[in-house]
Amino acid sequence: MSVFILITLVVIVFGIIYQIAKASEYAAVLNGEEKVKQQTNKLMASLLVAFFLLGMYGIVKCHTALMQHMIPESASVEGVGFDSMFKTTLIVTGIVFVITQTLLFWFVYKYQSRPGAKAAFISHNNKLELIWTTIPAIVMAGLVVIGLKNWITITSPAPKDAQIVEVVGKQFNWLIRYPGKDGVLGNRDFRKINDENNVLGLDWNDKDNKDDIISQNGELHIVVNKPVKLIIGSRDVIHDVGLPHFRMKMDAVPGIATTIWFTPRYTTAEMKVKTNNPDFVYEISCDQICGKGHYSMRGTVIVETQAEHDAWLAKQQSYWDVNNAPAAPAADTAAVASTTMNN
Amino acid sequence: MNNEAMLHDATHASHHDHGHEHHEQHFITKYIFSQDHKMIAKQFLITGIIWAVIGALMSVFFRLQLGFPDKTFPIMEKFLGEWAKGGKLNPEFYYALVTMHGTILVFFVLTAGLSGTFSNLLIPLQIGARDMASPFMNMLSYWFFFTASVFMFISLFIETGPASGGWTTYPPLSALKEASMGSGLGMDLWLISMALFVVSSLLGGLNYISTVLNMRTSGMTMTRMPLTIWAFFFTAVLGVLSFPVLLSGFVLLIFDRNFGTSFYLSEIFIGGRALPNVGGSAILYQHLFWFLGHPEVYIIMLPGMGMASEILSNNSRKPIFGYLAMIISLIGITVLAFLVWAHHMFVTGMSPFLGSIFVLLTLLIAVPSAVKVFNWLTTIWKGNLRFTVGMLFALGFVSLFISGGLTGIFLGNSALDIHLHDTYFVVAHFHIVMGVSAFFGMFAGIYHWFPKMFGRFMNNTLGYIHFFITIVGAYLIFWPMHYEGVAGMPRRYYDFSAWQSFNSFQGLNAFISVVTIIVFFAQLLFVVNFFVSIFRGKKVTTQNPWQSPTLEWTTPINPGHGNWEGPIPTVYRWAYDYKDNGEGGDFIAQNVPLKDGEEAH
Numbered sequence: 001m002s003v004f005i006l007i008t009l010v011v012i013v014f015g016i017i018y019q020i021a022k023a024s025e026y027a028a029v030l031n032g033e034e035k036v037k038q039q040t041n042k043l044m045a046s047l048l049v050a051f052f053l054l055g056m057y058g059i060v061k062c063h064t065a066l067m068q069h070m071i072p073e074s075a076s077v078e079g080v081g082f083d084s085m086f087k088t089t090l091i092v093t094g095i096v097f098v099i100t101q102t103l104l105f106w107f108v109y110k111y112q113s114r115p116g117a118k119a120a121f122i123s124h125n126n127k128l129e130l131i132w133t134t135i136p137a138i139v140m141a142g143l144v145v146i147g148l149k150n151w152i153t154i155t156s157p158a159p160k161d162a163q164i165v166e167v168v169g170k171q172f173n174w175l176i177r178y179p180g181k182d183g184v185l186g187n188r189d190f191r192k193i194n195d196e197n198n199v200l201g202l203d204w205n206d207k208d209n210k211d212d213i214i215s216q217n218g219e220l221h222i223v224v225n226k227p228v229k230l231i232i233g234s235r236d237v238i239h240d241v242g243l244p245h246f247r248m249k250m251d252a253v254p255g256i257a258t259t260i261w262f263t264p265r266y267t268t269a270e271m272k273v274k275t276n277n278p279d280f281v282y283e284i285s286c287d288q289i290c291g292k293g294h295y296s297m298r299g300t301v302i303v304e305t306q307a308e309h310d311a312w313l314a315k316q317q318s319y320w321d322v323n324n325a326p327a328a329p330a331a332d333t334a335a336v337a338s339t340t341m342n343n
Numbered sequence: 344m345n346n347e348a349m350l351h352d353a354t355h356a357s358h359h360d361h362g363h364e365h366h367e368q369h370f371i372t373k374y375i376f377s378q379d380h381k382m383i384a385k386q387f388l389i390t391g392i393i394w395a396v397i398g399a400l401m402s403v404f405f406r407l408q409l410g411f412p413d414k415t416f417p418i419m420e421k422f423l424g425e426w427a428k429g430g431k432l433n434p435e436f437y438y439a440l441v442t443m444h445g446t447i448l449v450f451f452v453l454t455a456g457l458s459g460t461f462s463n464l465l466i467p468l469q470i471g472a473r474d475m476a477s478p479f480m481n482m483l484s485y486w487f488f489f490t491a492s493v494f495m496f497i498s499l500f501i502e503t504g505p506a507s508g509g510w511t512t513y514p515p516l517s518a519l520k521e522a523s524m525g526s527g528l529g530m531d532l533w534l535i536s537m538a539l540f541v542v543s544s545l546l547g548g549l550n551y552i553s554t555v556l557n558m559r560t561s562g563m564t565m566t567r568m569p570l571t572i573w574a575f576f577f578t579a580v581l582g583v584l585s586f587p588v589l590l591s592g593f594v595l596l597i598f599d600r601n602f603g604t605s606f607y608l609s610e611i612f613i614g615g616r617a618l619p620n621v622g623g624s625a626i627l628y629q630h631l632f633w634f635l636g637h638p639e640v641y642i643i644m645l646p647g648m649g650m651a652s653e654i655l656s657n658n659s660r661k662p663i664f665g666y667l668a669m670i671i672s673l674i675g676i677t678v679l680a681f682l683v684w685a686h687h688m689f690v691t692g693m694s695p696f697l698g699s700i701f702v703l704l705t706l707l708i709a710v711p712s713a714v715k716v717f718n719w720l721t722t723i724w725k726g727n728l729r730f731t732v733g734m735l736f737a738l739g740f741v742s743l744f745i746s747g748g749l750t751g752i753f754l755g756n757s758a759l760d761i762h763l764h765d766t767y768f769v770v771a772h773f774h775i776v777m778g779v780s781a782f783f784g785m786f787a788g789i790y791h792w793f794p795k796m797f798g799r800f801m802n803n804t805l806g807y808i809h810f811f812i813t814i815v816g817a818y819l820i821f822w823p824m825h826y827e828g829v830a831g832m833p834r835r836y837y838d839f840s841a842w843q844s845f846n847s848f849q850g851l852n853a854f855i856s857v858v859t860i861i862v863f864f865a866q867l868l869f870v871v872n873f874f875v876s877i878f879r880g881k882k883v884t885t886q887n888p889w890q891s892p893t894l895e896w897t898t899p900i901n902p903g904h905g906n907w908e909g910p911i912p913t914v915y916r917w918a919y920d921y922k923d924n925g926e927g928g929d930f931i932a933q934n935v936p937l938k939d940g941e942e943a944h
Contacts, residue, residue, distance in 0.1 A: 003421050014871040018879075021804040021872075025881055040803070044730035047811065048738065055818060066826040069847040082762055086829070088760065089507060093749040100716060100745050107723045111659070112730070118929065119661040121922045125943065128721070129714070136713040140706040143756060147706075148699050150758035155695035171522070171613075190610040201612070217782065232692075236613040237516040238625055240765065244831025244844055247762040251691045253625050254515060255609025258692030262770040263755045283844050287765040287833045289509040290516060291523040292435040297834035314868045 038115065045112035052105035054075035071244055072275055075282065075303070076262040079247030081150040088146060092139060142266055154248075162227035165220060167284075168200060169232075169252040170238030172293030174218045174284060180211030180318055185231065190254075193235065195324040200235075200247055204320070214319040218299035220284065222264055223309045229261040239297065240288035245271075246301075264303040271303075361640075368904075375650065378478035379904040383485050384464035385796060388789070390485075390492060391456020392870060398447035399439045403863050408432040410856025412838045412849075423871065435524050437837045438507040442525065443499065445510025446533070448778065450540055451495070453643040455488050457785050459584075462551045462645055464573040464792060468558060468895035469569050471560025471912055473905045476553040480546050487543035491536045497549050498532035506533035509835060511636065513607075514607040514628050518599045521614030530600070534593055541565050541590045544582050551579035560894070562914035567933065569893050569918035570663060573670055574649025577677040584681070585638040592631030599623070626691050633684035641680040642775045644744075645673065647784020652735040654787050655719055657891050659726025660929050662919035665718040672711035672718075679708040687758040690764050698757045705755035712748050714740065727929075731889070732806030733791030739814045740783040746818075747776025750825065763940035765835075768828020771821045779817040786810075789873070798901040799880030805872040809865055816862035820855050890934045893918050917944045 028036040074083050111119075166177040166185055177200060179185045186202055186209030193201035199216065202209040215221075222228045232241050234252035241260070242249050250260040272280045284299030304312065379385060388760050404423065415430035463481065467474055475481045485530035498505040506519040507525025512533065520527045555576045557569070595606040599620075607628045608620035656663040663669060685693060685701045719741050728734070750772040753759045763769065786809075793801050832845040839845045839852070887896035894914070898906050912934035920931040925938075937943060 010867075014867065015875075017868065018802065018805065018871055018875050019595075021802045021808075022879070024804045025802065040807075041728075041730050044735065044807065045728070048730075048735070051811070051815065053492055058818075059822070062823055062826070066823060066851065068347065069830065069851075070826065071830045071844055079762070082759065083755075086753070086759060086762075089753055089756070093752055096713075097745060097749055100720065101742060103720050104723075104738065104742055104745075107720065108728065111723060111726045111728050113660075113727045117727050119659060119921060120556060120725040121662065122664065122721075122725060123662045123919070124665045124667065125721075128717075129665055131718040133668075133710060133714055136710045137707075140709050140752075144703055144706050147702055147756035147758045151695065151699055151702065154758060155698070190612050193612040193617060195615065201617075237522050238513055242765070242831065242833060244762065244766075247759050249690045249764055253692060254611050255621075255623065255625065256692055279843065280360075281843055282844060285831070285833050285842070285844075288513070289438065289835045292438060292507075294438070295434070296837055296841065298841060339590070 041113050045109050049109045054157045063194065072249050072271070075266050075271065076243075076246035076247070076248065076264055078154050078262045081153060085146055085150055089143060090250075092143065120274040155259075158182070158229040159227045162229040162261055163223060164231065165222065166200075166231045166233065167220065167241055167252070167299075168235060169241070169286065169290070170199075171237065171291050172237040172286075172297045173216070174220075174241075174297070174299040175235075176215045176218070176220050176299075177319075178213040178215075178221075178313070178316070179208075180213055182208055182211055184208045184212075186212055190235065199292070200319075201210050202319065210320045211318045212320075213313075213316045214251050214322075215316075218284065220299060220301045221309060222301060222303055223306050223311055224270075224303050226306070227261055227263045229259060232258045232260070237290050238288050239286050239290050242285040242287035243282070243301065244285065245282050246253055249287055264301075267303045267305060267308075268301075269304075352904075376482060378474070378482045380463045380467050380475050380478065380481060381796065381904075381906075382901065383481050384460045386485050387455055387459030387463060388490070388796075390489065391452050391460065392873065394447050394451040394456065395871060396866070398444050398452060399863050399866055401444040401447075403860055404432065405437055405440045405444070406856040406859045408437055408837065409839075410853040412840055418542035432837075434837045435507060436504055437525070438509075438835070439504045439525050439529070441835055442507050442509055442512075443495075443505050446495070446506070446537075449510060449639065449643070450537070450595050451488075451492065453777070453781050453785070454538070454544065454639070457489065457643065457781065458551075458575060458578050458646045459485070459547060461571070461650065461785075461792070462547070462579065464796065465571055465895065466551055466575055466833065467558070468902075468906060469572055469893050469918075470555065470558060470563050470788070471894050471907075471914065472554060472558035473907070475550050476558055476612065477550055480550050481931065484543045484546035484550065487539050487546065491539035491543060494532050494536035494539065498529050498536070499533070501528050501827065503527045503529055505529040511629075511632055512596075513632075514596055514599060514625055515611055515613075518596060518607055519611070519618075520615055526907065534597055534600075538590060538593055541586045541593075544586050548579040548582040548586075552583065555579075560911045560914055561934075563601070563894075564826055566667075567914055567917045569649075570652040570666070570669055570673075571646075571649040573673055574645045575650075577673050578645040580892060581638040581642050581645070581677055581680055585635040585642075588631055590633035592628055595631070626688070626693070628692060630685070630686050633687045634681075636687065637684040638680040640773075640777050641676055642782045644784075645676070646788075647740055648744075648782045648790070650784050650788040651719065651740040652722070652879075653893070654733050654737040654791050655722050655741075656845050656919055656921070657730055657791075657889055658729045658737070659723045660729070660890075660921050661722060661726040662921050663718070664721040664724075665714075666917070666919065668714055669718055672714040676708060676776050679704060683708060683755075686755050686757070686760070689760045695757075700755050706752065709748070709752055709755075712744075716745055716748070731790070732801070732803055732810060733787045735807070735810045736783045736787035736790060739810065740780055740787060742781035742814070743775055743783055746822075747772055747774075749782055751776065751873070762831065763828055765833055766828035767824045767832045767834055770834045771824035771828060774824075775817070775821045779813075779821070783814075783845075786813075786869070791889065792895075793873075793876065793880075794883045794900075795895055795898075797877050797880070798883050799876055800883060800888075801876040801880055802872050805868055809869045809872070812865035812868075813862060819858045820862065822850055823855065836890065887932075890928070890930055892916075892920050892930045894933055897932065897934055915943070920944065 048183040074080050168175045188201045188203050232252045234254045239252040246262050250258050282301035286297035417430040419427035503524045506529045516522045598604040605620035605623035607623045607625050609623045611618045683705045686705045914933045915936045924931045
């Protein structure tokens, strides 16, 4: 009921507003339409210019107000290129923005209709067209060159000595697998997945899996100044490993392994000092809509020194050991059984 | 010649029909199953407006959640019932709202509502035709759209809610019922609705193309057409070539959902079991989707570009600057629009080499866009500017197109996209450029051609208020979002409070939400102005209220079916002859013969 009352009220209010606005039309007739038209034209030109000036002022204000909330400079070596390229693009587009918007509103003011004024009959100018086609083309070419240079760096194969970590998304958290002592990630098969004791579907017939470590709390431990290569996968729908501090991002697609690599520059501890925030933590965000818990699919990255990392690694039990040896074969048969059922 | 004969027949037919003043058409054939392009245009427009209000209201609901995640709004429960129990939006339904907001605004409002309205209204009127090439197909086009609307509308009320995988509905999320509630019946209805929508848009598009190519009045060469027609023509070309690809993508998705195929599915463990599907590629869908999805952006932009060109020129009392350059840049945009789709997919693991090709082509499209902007600026340069409401919106269109277009240069460069992808930077970019800017083109068109549609004016005062609240509001909402995006804040999040990197923007989010609500009510002001003015607006008393040289203003104030009462006017000059007519006027209509010694432009 109250909804209807509310809707009726809104309708009445808008009806009244319309009537008031309508009155201005009658007033215009009384005051002489031509005169009112000229006054309105003048008013609109002034309002547009006011909008432009306030807008430019607002841009500056907005910038000073929001810069304090930005994340710090790139925490990865490869992301430094992003930061500088972003700045270059910002300057280029900023110049174009200011020039074109200024011209737009300046012309609005300068060429507003005045009594007796006539527009010039100018239909085209091929020289101008040529100039403003060529200049943007050259500028764009410049940006493409910078962009591709960075793109090639980012997408080139990871260095041989890179640490390898697998990150697998599932609704709605990240599973992280380290290769263990042998440095090799064993094979896995989605048919062997079992939420109780084989979350990634590791193939236990593959010896390489026996020492693999799986962390289910979404913590990615990596080493400062050492390249890390992430092998990214998904168990169910598409997710995306977003690493805003490192300026990196890559989709996690079921059935396809994707990779990114980067070199962290600062440990988490260093960042705590740098950002003046004792609780600072690198976050992994899911950047591809993946269902109702998308917004809560949070992981963290712990960047540490090699010594800290080794100490941490030494404390970890392999996934095989966690689920202790005797229980595993049973799980294996269960997984095989479910595979046969599905087939 | 054949065409000419047909037109003469039509003239006679219409004379028979309208010979007696009150020998009117039946209500049903006049207003419902109408084959008159003007009535169909109005049908598209009004349906579009209704959808726009629904879509905008959805954004108000999810902005309340984003702005004030720890508060409850009992009023939401009144509208949304179980989905907002106790006034708190359910996360599942938040995603449904976001998805529907996108689908509705992109397809139902800015595609059907925009080119459906203005292509229908203006193509026959401005090229001098009595109606579309096939009025019957045109009617079908609207009714397919209407049926699509019904299916989409029904999906809002079902128990599991409408589709909730984002407007792009990427599988596997959209393919598997286990993945989210909206991927059940809601997704089926979404697919049915969208398939019907594609049919509607193809029927419309083919009609627009054949009308422009075949039905021009004598003397109306292609290079004498107003830029609106050029823009609608290329819009239709884009739609006809890309919508079928989208449909094929949908068909495969329907197969994956219902018939056990594995086009998009591979190696999935969900709902506690491993699915049998192996060998599909989730990325294939994205290729098919964006092969439409990117041209779609231009399907939304081009009509606004065409109308802004026309309205800027008309209200500057000056020809459009660089008419030919404008057409060439439209062609450039149309061709390139098909070659840039994968810039939406830089971070899907696609081959980096392929990525770099798409960087090049994407940044290339900035060139014709820049050319258009410069030509608009030089159109108003040395003009005699009349600030009608339509003109203000056209100017706003240019301002927003610049702002939103420039941020595209960031996103089109893969090395920047790798950080900005799927953040609020993208949200800000596309809302400014293809959301608000396209809307400004549409508003400009509505205010400008309302007199032709209904024989009355919309109220100016309300129009001016509407304009200023909307442009100020749009910048206040979307400008700061760029900063959130640069900070890496992901889009489509229900709540940021748990995220240390992003929760410092909470105050800003609340601010944006408040502005959104204000802007929403300003749009209602427009809706009221629109509907009340149909019946109570100031009557149009002169045939050509904007003193425009184009043909639509040579028809009677309230044109009947067939548009011109006598024979169709013959065209002697281009659409932008804003020069002294020798009698104190500052333009010469297209149907005025050349004077002695005068050269055609």
